[in-house]
Amino acid sequence: MALVVQKYGGTSVADAERIKNVAVRIAQARDKDYQVVVVVSAMGDTTDELVKLACQVSPQSDRRELDVLLSTGETVSSTLLAMVLHEMGYQAISLSGAQAGIRTDALYSRARILKVESKRVVEELERGNIVIVAGFQGITEEMDVTTLGRGGSDTTAVALAANLGAEVCQIYTDVDGVYTADPRLIPEARQLAEMSYEEMLELASYGAKVMHPRAVELGELYNVPILVASSFTRNPGTLIHREVSMEVRNKVRSIAHNLDVAKITVIGIPDHPGIAAAIFQPLAKAGISVDTIVQNASIKNITDLTFTVTKGDLAKAMEVIKPIAASIGAKECISDSKLGEVSIIGTGMQNTPGFAARMFAALSEKGINIQLITTSEIRITCIIDKDSVKDAVRTLHQAFKLEVTES
Amino acid sequence: MALVVQKYGGTSVADAERIKNVAVRIAQARDKDYQVVVVVSAMGDTTDELVKLACQVSPQSDRRELDVLLSTGETVSSTLLAMVLHEMGYQAISLSGAQAGIRTDALYSRARILKVESKRVVEELERGNIVIVAGFQGITEEMDVTTLGRGGSDTTAVALAANLGAEVCQIYTDVDGVYTADPRLIPEARQLAEMSYEEMLELASYGAKVMHPRAVELGELYNVPILVASSFTRNPGTLIHREVSMEVRNKVRSIAHNLDVAKITVIGIPDHPGIAAAIFQPLAKAGISVDTIVQNASIKNITDLTFTVTKGDLAKAMEVIKPIAASIGAKECISDSKLGEVSIIGTGMQNTPGFAARMFAALSEKGINIQLITTSEIRITCIIDKDSVKDAVRTLHQAFKLEVTES
Numbered sequence: 182m183a184l185v186v187q188k189y190g191g192t193s194v195a196d197a198e199r200i201k202n203v204a205v206r207i208a209q210a211r212d213k214d215y216q217v218v219v220v221v222s223a224m225g226d227t228t229d230e231l232v233k234l235a236c237q238v239s240p241q242s243d244r245r246e247l248d249v250l251l252s253t254g255e256t257v258s259s260t261l262l263a264m265v266l267h268e269m270g271y272q273a274i275s276l277s278g279a280q281a282g283i284r285t286d287a288l289y290s291r292a293r294i295l296k297v298e299s300k301r302v303v304e305e306l307e308r309g310n311i312v313i314v315a316g317f318q319g320i321t322e323e324m325d326v327t328t329l330g331r332g333g334s335d336t337t338a339v340a341l342a343a344n345l346g347a348e349v350c351q352i353y354t355d356v357d358g359v360y361t362a363d364p365r366l367i368p369e370a371r372q373l374a375e376m377s378y379e380e381m382l383e384l385a386s387y388g389a390k391v392m393h394p395r396a397v398e399l400g401e402l403y404n405v406p407i408l409v410a411s412s413f414t415r416n417p418g419t420l421i422h423r424e425v426s427m428e429v430r431n432k433v434r435s436i437a438h439n440l441d442v443a444k445i446t447v448i449g450i451p452d453h454p455g456i457a458a459a460i461f462q463p464l465a466k467a468g469i470s471v472d473t474i475v476q477n478a479s480i481k482n483i484t485d486l487t488f489t490v491t492k493g494d495l496a497k498a499m500e501v502i503k504p505i506a507a508s509i510g511a512k513e514c515i516s517d518s519k520l521g522e523v524s525i526i527g528t529g530m531q532n533t534p535g536f537a538a539r540m541f542a543a544l545s546e547k548g549i550n551i552q553l554i555t556t557s558e559i560r561i562t563c564i565i566d567k568d569s570v571k572d573a574v575r576t577l578h579q580a581f582k583l584e585v586t587e588s
Numbered sequence: 589m590a591l592v593v594q595k596y597g598g599t600s601v602a603d604a605e606r607i608k609n610v611a612v613r614i615a616q617a618r619d620k621d622y623q624v625v626v627v628v629s630a631m632g633d634t635t636d637e638l639v640k641l642a643c644q645v646s647p648q649s650d651r652r653e654l655d656v657l658l659s660t661g662e663t664v665s666s667t668l669l670a671m672v673l674h675e676m677g678y679q680a681i682s683l684s685g686a687q688a689g690i691r692t693d694a695l696y697s698r699a700r701i702l703k704v705e706s707k708r709v710v711e712e713l714e715r716g717n718i719v720i721v722a723g724f725q726g727i728t729e730e731m732d733v734t735t736l737g738r739g740g741s742d743t744t745a746v747a748l749a750a751n752l753g754a755e756v757c758q759i760y761t762d763v764d765g766v767y768t769a770d771p772r773l774i775p776e777a778r779q780l781a782e783m784s785y786e787e788m789l790e791l792a793s794y795g796a797k798v799m800h801p802r803a804v805e806l807g808e809l810y811n812v813p814i815l816v817a818s819s820f821t822r823n824p825g826t827l828i829h830r831e832v833s834m835e836v837r838n839k840v841r842s843i844a845h846n847l848d849v850a851k852i853t854v855i856g857i858p859d860h861p862g863i864a865a866a867i868f869q870p871l872a873k874a875g876i877s878v879d880t881i882v883q884n885a886s887i888k889n890i891t892d893l894t895f896t897v898t899k900g901d902l903a904k905a906m907e908v909i910k911p912i913a914a915s916i917g918a919k920e921c922i923s924d925s926k927l928g929e930v931s932i933i934g935t936g937m938q939n940t941p942g943f944a945a946r947m948f949a950a951l952s953e954k955g956i957n958i959q960l961i962t963t964s965e966i967r968i969t970c971i972i973d974k975d976s977v978k979d980a981v982r983t984l985h986q987a988f989k990l991e992v993t994e995s
Contacts, residue, residue, distance in 0.1 A: 197644040231664070237604040239671035246674070246682055250667040253660035257638070260657040264646035267653070275653055280731060301731075324687060324708075 195225035223254025278318035291330035332393020343403035358419030449512025602632035630661025685725035698737030739800020750810035765826035856919025
């Protein structure tokens with residue numbers, strides 16, 4: 182019997198009515214004779230409310246305790262969904278992350294899955310049960326509850342799908358799938374029927390909120406086809422898999438954008454080995470994630486170094502970087518918090534020259550100034566003024582003819 | 589190092605402020621160099637709210653799923669309490685019922701504890717941690733979560749105290765301890781410094797809400813001293829233990845009352861073996877708990893049978909009993925829902941005649957009519973008109989001089 186894993190996000194199970202709608206979808210898959218494993222997030226704002234509760238009693242909550250607390254959110258939604266399925270006459274059972282065998286390391290609040298021991302899940306499937314697994318949570322070797330951090334429930338779903346050899350991992354959310362650009366910005370943006378893992382990874386990393394890169398990465402590693410679709414509509418969604426049709430390869434597939442970019446430039450650094458480490462190790466220790474890094478060619482052994490962080494991290498990053506800049510003899514440290522980034526993404530760019538030139542020309546024609554450029558094999562990202570981002574997305578969407586249907 | 593188990597009820601941990609107060613008490617025990625194990629109930633009305641949520645999606649909630657759902661209430665309060673203790677600079681860790689080794693049978697919603705495997709608790713105590721255990725929950729052999737039903741958290745606490753060899757199990761609640769009568773009814777009622785297990789069992793079974801009989805029974809079985817005290821005051825509370833001081837033995841210790849009594853009488857039953865079984869087996873199957881049963885001496889092979897149930901069960905009990913009464917040739921079935929009961933309790937009554945006579949005389953002097961009488965070795969209960977209960981409690985409190993200080 183074929184098996185599917187379905188994952189429903191917090192918006193999809195926000196109240197009793199929505200949980201019932203989700204149950205109908207699950208029942209339909211079961212009626213088609215699929216074995217069904219469902220992964221659920223916590224209802225609506227539950228997680229935020231639990232964090233608030235923790236802050237009330239302890240502003241710097243212990244991470245182990247916070248993880249146990251937060252894990253109750255997914256436990257609640259998993260039991261309610263099982264109850265609804267019973268009510269509809271279906272056999273179903275809820276399992277905690279621990280019961281589903283999601284074994285993790287002990288890095289509380291951002292635990293990584295070490296392995297899946299799905300014995301219990303398989304047993305319950307063989308008994309004819311729809312298995313509802315509480316997402317976002319796992320258990321350490323010492324049997325302590327952990328949570329997986331951002332993108333946790335998606336990751337639970339893909340990990341289970343990989344372990345169980347599911348035909349597909351369906352990620353149900355509040356959007357219809359992946360678009361050529363954010364449809365709230367570009368009304369003519371088209372939904373994509375399929376994407377490669379690499380494309381989705383770049384998209385997720387460079388601004389698209391549809392799925393967390395971590396779960397996409399896991400899907401790629403174990404070759405799990407991932408369908409991203411809406412739990413509110415019947416739209417077929419976007420399939421993320423390895424073999425994207427040949428016809429659509431040689432193209433830009435989608436434009437990602439991100440409005441949360443701040444830039445720090447350390448000016449006049451005496452250039453010698455170890456400078457980059459001296460700057461970035463303290464930032465990493467302070468828990469600040471650095472995105473783009475650009476170092477100019479050094480002139481007379483003096484160089485400038487620019488990097489980007491999220492706006493939320495800017496103040497803290499400046500605090501860390503200023504004394505270091507002084508200690509290494511840099512001239513000064515400046516920052517700019519009003520930046521955004523726009524990226525064109527497509528595996529078709531890999532062996533085809535000219536995409537970068539077309540991108541820069543299109544932006545330049547509109548008078549949009551490019552501050553920093555970074556690239557991967559299948560992505561080109563320009564960091565520009567935040568106020569120009571919307572215009573840039575629209576310009577690039579037209580320049581690469583993304584409104585035109587593929588094939 | 590001596591060890592105490594403390595249990596805090598839902599009212600004691602109803603909000604952040606109260607959780608902080610509770611933490612102060614726990615810290616004081618720790619400061620006195622005790623090893624401390626704490627058992628907590630769910631915050632305030634959490635359990636009721638979770639039941640409501642379940643009813644919204646499934647009126648006849650699956651019991652396994654409901655247990656998992658309800659267990660989250662205690663998990664939440666246990667983590668919050670641990671966080672507060674960390675905030676105060678104390679080492680503390682929360683454990684689920686499963687982690688604390690509360691192994692139960694699989695009777696969901698009213699599971700019985702089979703054994704306690706306290707390895708993890710002991711390890712955490714040895715690491716210097718205050719161990720906060722989520723009450724009311726356990727785990728089956730198949731690692732499924734159960735809840736223990738009424739009196740569950742008290743039972744968790746006493747079971748842990750027994751297993752760990754605690755010096756005392758302190759049950760903190762919203763009353764100061766055990767009184768000679770309900771102080772809301774009898775302002776001059778005195779708090780008792782100590783009680784025997786048997787007395788507390790009878791009191792709990794015959795109306796006093798302070799503690800569930802189940803936890804008292806367990807305490808008696810394993811000889812765990814139980815202190816019942818308020819989490820809101822510094823009142824020393826009431827100690828329930830085996831060796832009650834000799835001076836106070838030869839007395840009535842307390843008056844219990846209960847306003848929730850209904851009576852059913854089956855009249856004119858042809859008396860032959862098997863009649864009682866024919867009546868009470870169907871009631872038990874219908875889940876109706878029968879309290880007092882009185883059968884009159886049979887005259888000419890015809891007898892009457894009277895029994896009491898809670899008012900909530902009366903309608904259902906009549907439904908069950910009427911066809912049975914007809915089938916066994918009884919004359920008729922009558923009921924009365926306006927009853928109450930008053931009990932005098934004291935181990936001193938055991939070998940001392942005259943208590944029953946004094947009780948009946950006192951009630952008769954006040955013109956209170958006794959409808960049914962039942963007794964145990966240390967208790968005499970009279971079932972009377974509900975409206976006379978308050979008067980009866982006051983009368984007996986005076987008749988047995990309970991307002992006079994012991995010793």
